[in-house]
Amino acid sequence: MEVIKNKLEKILLKATKPARYIGGEIGSVIKDRDKVDVRFAFCFPDTYDVGMSHLGMKILYGLKNNVPNWWCERVFMPEKDFEALMRENDIPLYGLESLDPIKDFDFIGFTLQYELSYNNVLQMLDLAGLPVLAKERTALTPLVVGGGPCVCNPEPMSDFFDLFILGEGEEVNLELLRLYEKMKPSNPTKEEFLREAAKIEGIYVPSFYDVEYNEDGTVKSITPNVPEAPARIKKRIIADFDKVYYPDSFVVPFSEIVHDRSVVEVLRGCIRGCRFCQAGFIYRPFREKNIDTIKNETKSLCEQTGYEEVSLSSLSTSDHTRINELLLSLSEYTDGENVNLALPSLRLDSFNEELLERIQAVRKSGLTFAPEAGTQRLRDVINKNITEDEIISTCKMAFEWGYTQVKLYFMMGQPTETDDDIRGIAELSDKILQLYYDTPKEKRGRSVQIAVSTATFVPKPFTPFEFEPQATEAEIKHKQDILKSAVTSKKIRLSLHYSNTSVLEAVLARGDRRISKVIYTAWKKGCYMDSWDEHFKFDKWLEAFEENGIDTAFYANRTRSYDEVAPWSHLDYLVSHEFLVRENKKAHLAQTTRNCKEGCSGCGIKPECGGVYCGGKKTST
Amino acid sequence: MAEKRLQPKNVDLRPDRYDRRVVYEKCGRAKYISHLDLMRAMQRAIKRAKLPIWYTQGFNPHIYIMFPLTLSLGFESRVEIMDFALLEDIPNEEVRERLDAQMPEGMRIVSCAAPVHSHTEITHADYSVRISSDETPAKMAELFEDFMGREVIEIQKRTKKGTYKPVDIKPSLDVRGVSYDDKYLSLEMRLPAGGGFNLNANVAAEAFLDMYGLKADEICVERTKILLENGEDFC
Numbered sequence: 001m002e003v004i005k006n007k008l009e010k011i012l013l014k015a016t017k018p019a020r021y022i023g024g025e026i027g028s029v030i031k032d033r034d035k036v037d038v039r040f041a042f043c044f045p046d047t048y049d050v051g052m053s054h055l056g057m058k059i060l061y062g063l064k065n066n067v068p069n070w071w072c073e074r075v076f077m078p079e080k081d082f083e084a085l086m087r088e089n090d091i092p093l094y095g096l097e098s099l100d101p102i103k104d105f106d107f108i109g110f111t112l113q114y115e116l117s118y119n120n121v122l123q124m125l126d127l128a129g130l131p132v133l134a135k136e137r138t139a140l141t142p143l144v145v146g147g148g149p150c151v152c153n154p155e156p157m158s159d160f161f162d163l164f165i166l167g168e169g170e171e172v173n174l175e176l177l178r179l180y181e182k183m184k185p186s187n188p189t190k191e192e193f194l195r196e197a198a199k200i201e202g203i204y205v206p207s208f209y210d211v212e213y214n215e216d217g218t219v220k221s222i223t224p225n226v227p228e229a230p231a232r233i234k235k236r237i238i239a240d241f242d243k244v245y246y247p248d249s250f251v252v253p254f255s256e257i258v259h260d261r262s263v264v265e266v267l268r269g270c271i272r273g274c275r276f277c278q279a280g281f282i283y284r285p286f287r288e289k290n291i292d293t294i295k296n297e298t299k300s301l302c303e304q305t306g307y308e309e310v311s312l313s314s315l316s317t318s319d320h321t322r323i324n325e326l327l328l329s330l331s332e333y334t335d336g337e338n339v340n341l342a343l344p345s346l347r348l349d350s351f352n353e354e355l356l357e358r359i360q361a362v363r364k365s366g367l368t369f370a371p372e373a374g375t376q377r378l379r380d381v382i383n384k385n386i387t388e389d390e391i392i393s394t395c396k397m398a399f400e401w402g403y404t405q406v407k408l409y410f411m412m413g414q415p416t417e418t419d420d421d422i423r424g425i426a427e428l429s430d431k432i433l434q435l436y437y438d439t440p441k442e443k444r445g446r447s448v449q450i451a452v453s454t455a456t457f458v459p460k461p462f463t464p465f466e467f468e469p470q471a472t473e474a475e476i477k478h479k480q481d482i483l484k485s486a487v488t489s490k491k492i493r494l495s496l497h498y499s500n501t502s503v504l505e506a507v508l509a510r511g512d513r514r515i516s517k518v519i520y521t522a523w524k525k526g527c528y529m530d531s532w533d534e535h536f537k538f539d540k541w542l543e544a545f546e547e548n549g550i551d552t553a554f555y556a557n558r559t560r561s562y563d564e565v566a567p568w569s570h571l572d573y574l575v576s577h578e579f580l581v582r583e584n585k586k587a588h589l590a591q592t593t594r595n596c597k598e599g600c601s602g603c604g605i606k607p608e609c610g611g612v613y614c615g616g617k618k619t620s621t
Numbered sequence: 622m623a624e625k626r627l628q629p630k631n632v633d634l635r636p637d638r639y640d641r642r643v644v645y646e647k648c649g650r651a652k653y654i655s656h657l658d659l660m661r662a663m664q665r666a667i668k669r670a671k672l673p674i675w676y677t678q679g680f681n682p683h684i685y686i687m688f689p690l691t692l693s694l695g696f697e698s699r700v701e702i703m704d705f706a707l708l709e710d711i712p713n714e715e716v717r718e719r720l721d722a723q724m725p726e727g728m729r730i731v732s733c734a735a736p737v738h739s740h741t742e743i744t745h746a747d748y749s750v751r752i753s754s755d756e757t758p759a760k761m762a763e764l765f766e767d768f769m770g771r772e773v774i775e776i777q778k779r780t781k782k783g784t785y786k787p788v789d790i791k792p793s794l795d796v797r798g799v800s801y802d803d804k805y806l807s808l809e810m811r812l813p814a815g816g817g818f819n820l821n822a823n824v825a826a827e828a829f830l831d832m833y834g835l836k837a838d839e840i841c842v843e844r845t846k847i848l849l850e851n852g853e854d855f856c
Contacts, residue, residue: 010839012653013695019658024650024726026665252665254658254725306665306723308683337668338676 004099007089015082019254020048023096027251027305029065029072030097036071038181040064041095041102041142043075043110045120046531051076052251053259055313056111056148060169062247070177073097073105074251077120080529083127093128103128106180108142110161112150115508116501116531118157118519121146123528125160132520134162134207140190143180147173151204152235152282153461153568156508156515158206162190163197165204166571167235168268170245172202195228202236205229209570211513217554219512219565234572239610241268241287246297249304261309261342262301266294266326270315271596271613273603275383275587276372276414278460279315281575284603285611286319286596291326298330302339310334311342319597321612366405366451367398373417374410374424380590381416383583388428395432396439404445406432412479413457413471415587422479425452426486433491450492454483456502460509462573464583467560470506472553473498500538501530506556507545512567515555517548576604638675638706641716642736642856648697651727656691663703666723672716675706689740689855690814690847693821696748698844702855704736737856738849743815747797747846748822751805754835758801764833765799765806776828790828793820805841814847 012018033039042061044051051057057074064072073095078086086093092101102108108128110121122132125144131137134144146154147165154164165172176197183193198205208229212220224231238244250262267288270280289297298310312330320326327341334341371391373379379386395406410425429450436448456476459468471479480496487494507515522544529535545552560566562581569577579602586593593601596613607615647654654662664684667674676682687704707716713733721730754761768774774794777785798809812820822842830837847855 017655018653018694019655022650022653026662026669026723026725252662254654254662256658256661303669303671306668308664308668338682 004091004094004101007091008099011082011085011089011091014085016079017255020076021078021082021096023074023099025251025253027249028074028097029061031065031071033071033098033100036069037184038067038070038107038177039095039105040070040072040107040109040177041075041105042072043102043108043121043124044077045110045112045117045124046077046529047079048076048253049255049257052253052257054111054113055263055265056113056169058247058250058263059245060109060173061251062249063170063173063245064177066245067174067177070181071097073102075102075108075124077124077529078127080535086127093124101128103130103142106141106143106184107145107177109145109147111148112146112154112157113148114531115150115505116536118150118508119523119528119530121157121160122519122523132160132523134160137162138190140188140193143190143193145176149278149282150509152278152571152573153509153511153566154204154206155211155513155567156511156519158513159516159520161206163194163203163205165236166202166233167573168238169236170238172200172236175200176203195226198226198228198230201234204233204571206513211567218560219567219569221565222567222570232570232572235282235574237285237574237609238268238287239608241610242289242293248297248300250301252305252307259311260307261311261340262298262305262307263311263313264294264297264301265289265313266317267314267320269611271319272316272385273383273583273593273595273601274372275381275464275583276411276457276460278463281462281580281603282573283315284575285605285609285614287610288320288612291322291329294326295329295333299333302334302337308338309340309342311344313344317343366407367395367403368407368409369394370409371428372409372411373414373421374426374428375421377590378414378417378421378424380592381587382411382414383587383592385592385595388431391428392431392435396435399436399439399445399448400443402443402445404436404447405449405451407451407453408432410452410454411457412454413476415465415468416590417471417479419479419482422482423486425454425483426492429487429492430489433489448491450489451495452487452492453495453497454480455497456499458502458505458509461566461568462575462580464580464587466510466566466580467562467584469559470502470556472557473500473503499533499536500541501536503552503556504530504538504541507552510567511555514548514550518544518550521547574605574609579603637708639708639710640704640706640736641713641733642702642704643717643720643733644731644856645701645703645724646699646729646731647692647701647727648699649727651725652695652697654725655694656688659688660686662725666720667705669723670719672711672719673708675708687740689743690746692844693823693842696822696842696844699731700844700847702847734856741816742849743847743855744813744817744850745795745811745848746814746844747848748808748810748812749843749845750808750810750822750826751839751841752808752826752830753805753838754830755838756833756835758804758806761806761835762799762801764835765808765829768829768832769794769796774828774832776824778824790820790825793818794825805839809845811848 042057044057061072064070075095094101125132143162145163146161147169151164194205197203198208208224208226209222210225211222214220269283269286271286272280274280302310372384429452433450459465459470476498522541525540527537527540605614663686674684677685689702692698717730717733773789774791775787775789778788780786793813795811800807826840849855
């Protein structure tokens with residue numbers, strides 16, 4: 001430890017924002033390494049500023065450190081300036097708590113939050129001084145494990161990981177580490193341990209499965225090659241969400257991070273079922289915490305961190321069954337403590353004067369909405385169940401309250417999209433702009449700005465659109481040109497985002513094991529930090545695809561038939577294939593599906609998963 | 622409704638305030654906390670300590686804290702000062718203890734008292750500087766003697782416009798001790814600080830290293846005193 005610490009002393013001041021690389025923050029957990037039996041490096045494959053904002057890490061960090069003889073530490077991807085300094089000075093990747101090299105830890109865990117962070121995993125393993133390929137790490141430790149939403153299709157990363165943890169981590173992490181703690185004294189081989197681990201529900205060991213391909217390049221079959229590996233691996237789920245572990249303290253960073261505040265998770269899962277949205281399906285069913293639980297967690301976190309802002313985290317906070325009571329109850333506490341209550345993720349249709357007043361109390365700047373599509377027809381296709389009337393009435397209210405900025409997010413390249421749908425984006429923006437001018441002068445703010453952003457749609461596994469092709473670059477360019485010529489007012493600012501990262505994202509999201517080779521080749525060519533524009537090298541990626549004989553269009557732009565074996569078909573995310581097919585067919589007929597609150601649509605989730613609307617336990621105060 | 626919104630949020634707060642000044646240490650890992658980050662860290666520490674802190678009385682109330690002198694990133698100190706105000710007259714020792722319990726590793730609250738001097742009375746600060754380079758400490762000591770023998774020591778100081786202008790730092794350089802061991806050259810310096818002209822100890826050290834083309838391995842700086850015009854400690 002002293003060695004790394006001394007080396008750091010000499011280089012830290014040469015790095016930008018060095019406080020990110022030395023630990024010592026309030027809330028970080030320091031243990032006596034001689035009294036610890038299991039050491040876990042929780043790696044977030046992006047920079048400190050991004051990773052420290054991630055709620056899942058805070059939960060699992062607290063969960064593991066709650067066990068006296070386990071020590072979980074934080075590890076992030078250094079910025080390139082500091083990475084160069086580390087390599088120059090022979091400093092391997094280390095844990096921020098102990099400053100010990102992570103290659104000596106028992107576990108190295110990565111959370112896979114977005115596809116473009118995949119190559120950082122390789123870079124971090126390399127920086128730790130470890131072979132990136134799982135088969136070259138023959139010793140028992142460190143075991144390289146992965147979790148997070150992207151492991152719903154981890155196949156492109158299967159060459160690099162020893163095992164994946166599917167679904168919610170609060171229970172299965174404990175089971176996995178307990179198994180390790182139990183087996184460690186008998187010095188098992190890596191394979192012996194992995195075979196036992198494969199018996200735990202939610203643990204997927206990719207090397208225990210053989211994949212065969214058809215002549216047309218699609219997957220033929222995925223079959224286990226050891227008796228311990230189940231044919232289908234089921235994601236884990238916390239049925240009693242109100243009782244789930246939640247940390248009573250956060251690590252409070254010194255340097256400013258992306259979301260620098262307390263965060264309390266109020267509900268998990270989503271009732272809506274927007275057909276493009278992966279989170280809306282893989283986190284099902286909808287479960288929520290009781291108001292008292294939320295209030296206690298808020299209070300204890302605010303007291304421990306000293307943060308002046310607390311944010312409620314969920315996919316759609318206004319879907320909490322007792323949202324008004326919840327806000328009233330929470331604001332009693334936060335107002336008294338000079339703490340801001342932030343409410344991201346509110347649905348447009350949930351806006352009412354009361355809610356607006358709450359947000360108003362914090363800051364009056366802009367409102368951000370995501371209609372996602374410009375016409376009602378296309379909104380019905382994607383099952384984004386908001387109507388134009390709702391959009392209009394909310395914006396009208398906002399302007400009357402003096403708001404001057406409205407941000408609108410749209411997606412381009414969604415299934416069945418026509419040029420008229422694109423022109424609809426401009427028409428909707430014009431209507432909203434006109435609302436401002438219709439607002440009496442004494443009520444409205446001084447000027448107005450409508451910011452319209454578009455992103456390229458990326459089809460994801462476990463959504464009704466997993467069968468859909470992604471629009472090609474040429475198609476997107478065409479759509480963008482139409483939108484540009486349709487928008488005439490200077491008050492409407494267009495940011496048309498097209499980046500080649502969408503193509504890569506599409507390939508990585510629905511790729512199979514053959515993509516591992518491409519990732520490896522691209523990494524060898526210097527591709528990592530791909531989510532950062534300044535570091536993204538699409539030409540190198542294209543070379544990597546070419547050298548491995550992989551056609552991006554096969555993965556990104558092909559319509560997949562309903563009976564094709566998906567690369568992730570051996571993973572069970574509880575939502576049934578039949579439901580996804582049904583939803584896809586309805587999308588093409590522009591038919592909407594009711595949300596879970598209005599009535600069950602038979603997605604396949606069983607009542608015992610604890611969903612509020614699945615016949616599970618109802619919430620109480 | 623509109624009138625209600627135009628009022629500062631906490632206008633009904635009690636106006637009574639009890640000013641406090643704490644002396645704190647910032648060493649070890651904590652020396653990498655930048656000044657801006659330190660502001661936030663201290664505000665949060667005060668909230669965690671549940672001290673009845675006085676908020677500014679404006680439209681956007683925030684915890685009122687003041688630092689008379691910034692400490693450069695990477696410097697250590699045992700004499701740093703922070704001012705704030707309380708709404709209740711809590712005993713100094715209790716304030717010190719409660720705040721100290723909330724300090725991150727490397728930081729400690731040394732004392733708490735009512736402020737005596739005004740920030741504008743600060744004129745100088747003392748620094749201990751340890752330098753290691755590609756030259757031996759003995760040779761560095763020799764060169765430093767030559768350095769101090771110069772009539773003029775010109776450095777390029779960055780102006781607010783972003784341009785550089787030459788400044789002679791010789792008159793501001795009050796070196797009160799030079800020694801060395803087998804690793805470091807150690808300097809005790811008194812430099813101008815406060816509202817007027819400031820000279821950063823690192824700048825002085827680098828002026829020396831640059832003049833003789835030495836390549837720094839490590840420059841460790843500790844602020845040891847904050848002083849008034851008459852040489853007394855600021856408190």
